[in-house]
Amino acid sequence: MPDTSALIARILERAGSPEAGRARLALLLSASQTVTRDLDLTSALQHIVEVARELVGARYGALGVISPDGRLERFVHAGLPEEEAARIGHLPTGRGVLGAVITEGASIRLDRLDDDPRSVGFPAHHPPMHAFLGVPVLVGDTAYGNLYLTEREGGEPFDDLDQAIIGSLASMAGTALANSRLYEQARAERRWLEASERLSRRLLSGALSPDALDEVAETALAVSEAAGVEVTLGAGPGAISVRAGRCDEEPQRRMTVPLIGADDTEAGTLTIVRGAAGHPFTEADRETAARFARSTTIARELSASRLDEQRLALADERDRIARDLHDHVIQSLFAIGLSLQSVVGDPTTPTGARLAAQVDAIDATIRQIRQAIYRLSVPPSADSYSLRARINTLVRQTLEGEGLDSRLEFSGPVDTLVDTSLGDEVAAVIREALSNAVRHARARFVAVSVAVRGAQVVLTVTDDGIGMPAAVRRSGLENLRARAVELGGTFAVGAAAPRGTQLRWVVPWKAE
Template structure:
């Protein structure tokens, strides 16, 4: 075997050593330089639009490369190799009419050899080799590098297949984690889980999920994870936002061309890169998944864009499954509550009602114990009213109903009180109290019970919420130390008064005749109805 064949064999062996694509590309350039004793070498990877998206060079130090600045884009002689898709060999690079010269700090180069690397039916890139002035490449050199390029094509193809298998495994692992997390009993925010996993998968600095806002003229950043997330989560974006609108409407990955395409990211990502992909759940786009990298990171590659698109599609299925599971659980809870409500109505209330009638009859036959029996009957009537309140709450189980929110407040403040407060309702409270009025009712009850816990030293507290055609009234009674008529209104009661005034109503804090304090918060419903319109 002659010396050229031995050198080619050694070069081929070096090329096929690794599986990581970056490592393989570096080995190809090193092998080509060594094979024909070139002084400088480079491998340019051709992007779909024909320019060089990557440029791996050998022979120029990092310090000199930094001084040169921007890497070649595929013009001049380099572009001629791309356009011709054939080998080009020159004795004097600078003398060729297609040469565009060298940038400042670039070392002088004389002889030039460019050879394409073809993988399957496409040209993946080109090998560029040069020598100093006075030296030249021979036809044998061209044949050796062409043979090396054939081996390099196989090595690149294998590396790309390996890279794809690694990518598919990482996507599969990330999606498995998303599904497992969303289907866990204590699953958290579905969008938050998706954002955190895609950020880790592609190395993003910031991930946001943008959804349509309350009107067609706006979007809302529903979820944000990463650098500066707290500052933008919940922000409202204009409905004509270029990046988000195109992603949702186009059904494919969209890349921001510059920072003006995503102004809501702020100054910290001015020179970064952002892509957006529609986030589809149950067949309909619910928003856009936006992934951002800062200027310190590389732009998203074609493989990473494919990864983002695949992840978004599969994560949408996982979210749909999690939402369907939550809906099923919610229906199960509603069915269970309905059963409990029927049992309370059909059995418990009837027994209490019968017991009350029996006590009333006993009071008539035993006048000496009538007063005590009447008190017990009154307690039974109160218990029946409380159970009816519970039945109504169980049968009207919307998670955000005023009744449920008030019951949650009572549960929340019970540890602060000596005894659990009693709460009852009259009238269509849930139908009447909605929006801002509902928020104020909840806030008033919370503040009133908090005042009882802090100041009243009461054994019992009773909350009564009543809705009629004309007004809504919240009454909170306690049997504590009472309130002085001349006492200065504290900030809490001042807030309750302000809330009532905002609806055209009034708030009164007064002593009870039997001891303790009564807080009455009352608003007219006509004023509230106008406000809600």
């Protein structure tokens, strides 16, 4: 693109008269001023499009902006009446020549649009467009959109001066977008910070279990406005991964930051996924996500430590109560029983029979207290606090040392609606399914999903093994089927795509 003085000289030369030249320069100046004067981005871009159309004598002009995840974020146009635009319906989606301007990051000038092999045609009710000039709107080295004009007055093609003028206006649009991105980045950092504070408060107050990785993933997905998020604890076989959104989209852009704890050790990773059409991740994106990951990880560690302290304190208190019951209450009852036995006399007399019955009652009470002492002596565990934590522990312990990669997903109010009794059934089904995957399937990967959907608990276990061998004993699967039927649910097992086995166990979380 020529320098500013050369561009002005050429604009004045084409104008034909000093008055027309001054009018054109005034238009260019107004477009430049709107970048700093107009706080509304859409209004500023609309003015740039209108100036561009007038400066090069185009009948139609438009500017499209894509968001970081690749979707059309803004689309402003000039020259096409609103009623005609309404009849066309859908806005351009960035395919064909328009998409090429963005993906190639270079200007495209065509005498006839429909002669280009990249052209994909027009929708119904779209006016004919022949001559085409498209210029990328750059923020740094990345194309965030395109400014394009069609149908020059008199049917003439666009020339290099037109391209220089539109390139200058596209630079102005890029400046407006860059300012907008800086503002959006500040807002995004604030969203990440507020989300991190909310998660930390819930973790430290005990309102959220430190094993509730799905909450971390869903929060990161919401504030990042990405296609998908994956949170992984551990590494290699035995690692636990929880996903939110669309993480399997191909092709894709990925950004992974470590989950760093208070002692600077890495506990896992946080991965954010954008579609291939989305913008590349910036260093600012990485720093913001890394701060969120570190803050959340430290809060999880503190929450887990506090729970451990509470459980230890509870275990100590239970031990003290058990000792007091054994050393004082039982001994006193035992002494009372011996004293009564010594005065029972003839148990066939009314008084003797009553005394003997009281001795038996004391013996029964002593047995009940001994049972209570035994229950008090069993230390509390994380299983009694959260079904999510229980399943996390079960999957990790079952697959530890087996050389399998795994993924564990929770969806819906699992801890809230699944009571202890049904939780025992869910744990038993998962244990049997994982055992089959380890012993028979020759699998390298197994995925476990526990979801509460409506009135049902839906449990799915999928592996990538050899499928269901014909010779395998079916007693375990029949037990799972029987459990489902007894609870008013269903059970199915079949082939997974592209290979392996999928088990699906569905029961109501609340009896009718």
